[in-house]
Amino acid sequence: MTTTSARPTAVPSVEQLPRPKLRTDTDIQGNILAAFNKDFTDFRYLHFPDAATGRGWLSAILNTVATTVETEDFNEQFSLARRAFGRDPLMTTVRCGVSLTFDGLITVAAKPDQVGKDLAAFPAFTAGAAARAADLGDTGDSDPKTWLFGAGTGDQVVHAVLIVAADTEELLTEKLKNLDAVEHAHRIGRVHVDRGRTLTGALRGHEHFGYKDGISQPGVKDFHREDPDRKGIRDNRAGTEMIEPGEFVFGHKSEAGDRAAPAWMKNGSLQVVRRLRQDVAGWNRAVSDGVKEFTGTMDATRLGSCLVGRLKDGTPLAPARDTVTGLGSDRNDFDYLNDPAGRHTPWVAHIRRTHPRAFAGVNDHKPRSHRLMRRGIPYGPEFKGGADDRKDRGLMFVCYGTSLEQQFELLQQHWADNPDFTPGDPKAGKTTPNGLDKVVGLAGPASIGLEDGTHGTVDMKRFVRTTGALYAFTPSISTLRLLAEGRNLPNKPVGS
Ligand code: HEM
Known part of the structure; x- marks a missing residue:
């Protein structure tokens, strides 16, 4: 947890203020608007042998997927306790999030052809990160041929990205044991695993080159509170512009009115995962x-x-x-x-x-349409200085948004x-x-x-x-349920 609060004591406490409507949302997965912010975060890249195994696995993990409200409730209580006691409180929890690649969606959807048609307006997502590599500078030693995940064929095709985030290594290990059993029972293949870990000591909150990270993030209208004295700026976060929620989750107002999507994408978000070795x-x-x-x-x-x-x-x-x-x-x-x-x-x-x-x-002409919600975490051991130790370390770069083309790729x-x-x-x-x-x-x-x-x-x-790199879709809880049950997805256009 790296957030700090500078609110003067005379201002009413956050519990006394009305909550913006998305702050209590139970359909949008955690980690999109509300960050998991955990020091121990594993990424599992999974393969579904067929539709039935994929749906079975989704049904089994559905109850463990975190919502926005529970994620932000925890974060708020954590910040309040830290402010009250002047140090990190002994509050711990574990959070899970699940996303599906285009191949994953097509595998589990009841009507794959329909989903393909619905996604015609999302060319980067349907093509996948490996197909876009040349345009994104993923060439030479970043060529997809060298990737640990995201460019495989056959049983190495990634269908789902599971993020498991915990405040302690023990909690994470315990949760992973349960998830291992679920994967095993449903015969799910594992393509790769990454272990994101917050750096420690003087490098806590910093990335491997040594710079503090995670300082600047967009504020989100209807999720964060606005500063009563500075219109358009997030309360208690000077310099943080409030951006329309449709830039990060489908089905809500966007900045330029260019983010319409089929109804099943409502409350979902497009996720970029990039394993960036430093x-x-x-x-x-x-x-x-x-x-x-x-x-x-x-x-x-x-x-x-x-x-x-x-x-x-x-x-x-x-x-x-x-x-x-x-x-x-x-x-x-x-x-x-x-x-x-x-x-x-x-x-x-x-x-x-x-x-x-x-x-x-x-x-x-769309200056506010290119913001990212970054949720990265370092992986690998800290560099102790001196000569190159050739150890694998870097950033698990993760971000969310509703247009890969206008946001990450741009x-x-x-x-x-x-x-x-x-x-x-x-x-x-x-x-x-x-x-x-x-x-x-x-x-x-x-x-x-x-x-x-x-x-x-x-x-x-x-x-x-x-x-390694992937584009995935992080569905709402309600769409995850429809997918898990093999039911049809509503596709009337929503949002703007
Ligand atoms: C290993 C790779 C990377 C490293 C070491 C890195 C490092 C940093 C650092 C130290 C900051 C300043 C902290 C802050 O303002 O929050 C930052 C901010 C940022 N980074 Fe990166 N970054 C990496 C990859 C990326 C990628 C791939 C993108 C997108 C293409 C990106 C987009 C941003 C954005 C949008 C900000 C916030 C800028 C602002 O709002 O002022 N970063 N990064």
């Missing part, structure tokens, strides 16, 4: 070496923070909009309007390329991997060359020109490679 020793070396290509005041700490957009402790490079709410490691109150040329947060910075904030509209292909994308004012930045996202983008140069005159170009290879 070469930490290589990254550290490249950042140190890159310093030599700069004139002015540059060192490895500063260059690394320029490539991410935050210091390792999470403090943004961006000058704050408000010096009370915008400074400090958890702070997110900035929009780049005061930095159009990227002299504080360079245009190449990972957080600026993947969320250009006020400049998201420079390149299109960020990866058209923003991170595109040297011509300008996450600032093109006129203001004429003297600042652009570049590629060095955290998740392709190999190639990233140019930086800072306020104090320091400038240079760092030309790094890639230190993040894709070792």
Whole structure:
């Protein structure tokens, strides 16, 4: 749990305020709007030998799938207890979530042809992550041929992704034992397993390169409360814009009215899972070496923070909009309007390329339609420093949204991997060359020109490679039930 609260004590406590309508939802799975936020999270990639085994397995796990209300109730109680006692309370639980790939849906659906037709408007999902690899930079050592899951054939085709998340290793192990028995009883095949684990000690809440993660997330209308004093901003989260819920779950209002879907997709979401292996020793070396290509005041700490957009402790490079709410490691109150040329947060910075904030509209007319709900967690042992130990470590990148094309794929292909994308004012930045996202983008140069005159170009290879990837659909609880029972799926269009 990494959320903190800065609410002054005079403000009514959250229990006294009316709850937004999606806050009490019992149909949307947990982890989409309400994060599981668990330190021990396993990912199981499963194969159904046939429709009957798949449906049997779904029926058996249905009761164990977490809802939004129970997930957020726990999170809220946890935060309240932490605020009251000043430390993490001894509250523990385990949460499960299930998603189905296109192949999985077709396997268990009563009318597969109908489902295929219903999904005609979702080409990235039906094609799958491996088919989209070339456009997303998954080439060379990230080619699907090298993946641990997501590109297999025959009994290696993934039909379901099961996320099992717990506050302790013991709770997780206990739950996994039950799930093993269910898988065995229903003859379910297991393609691969990943073990997501929050890093510990000084790296707690950080990813393997050492930067604090999980700070900036969209606020969601009808789920989060709005700040009574700042319209459009999430209460108690300065800088967090409130986005329409239809951007993350089908069947609700979206930002541009472009997210209609068949009724069976209502309250469901599209999930991206990417197993991103990080070469930490290589990254550290490249950042140190890159310093030599700069004139002015540059060192490895500063260059690394320029490539991410935050210091390792999470403090943004961006000058704050408000010096009370915008400074400090958890702070997110900035929009780049005061930095159009990227002299504080360079245009190449990972957080600026993947969320250009006020400049998201420079390149299109739907600036608020490209947000992701990120739910990633590191995997693998911490890097202890020094020479490359060749251990497998990285990020289990997970995100949710209602358009793979407008959200994840647009960020990866058209923003991170595109040297011509300008996450600032093109006129203001004429003297600042652009570049590629060095955290998740392709190999190639990233140019930086800072306020104090320091400038240079760092030309790094890639230190993040894709070792598995999937697109899946996370159905509502009611649609999971229909699938488990082999019943027809209602397909009248809903949402906007
Ligand atoms: C190993 C791979 C990755 C690493 C090490 C990484 C690291 C980080 C870090 C340190 C942050 C800052 C924390 C925060 O603002 O919440 C961040 C934010 C973010 N990342 Fe990544 N990331 C990775 C993969 C990705 C991918 C694949 C995408 C999407 C294509 C992505 C999209 C984002 C977004 C949207 C933000 C929030 C930016 C903001 O709202 O200001 N990341 N990432």
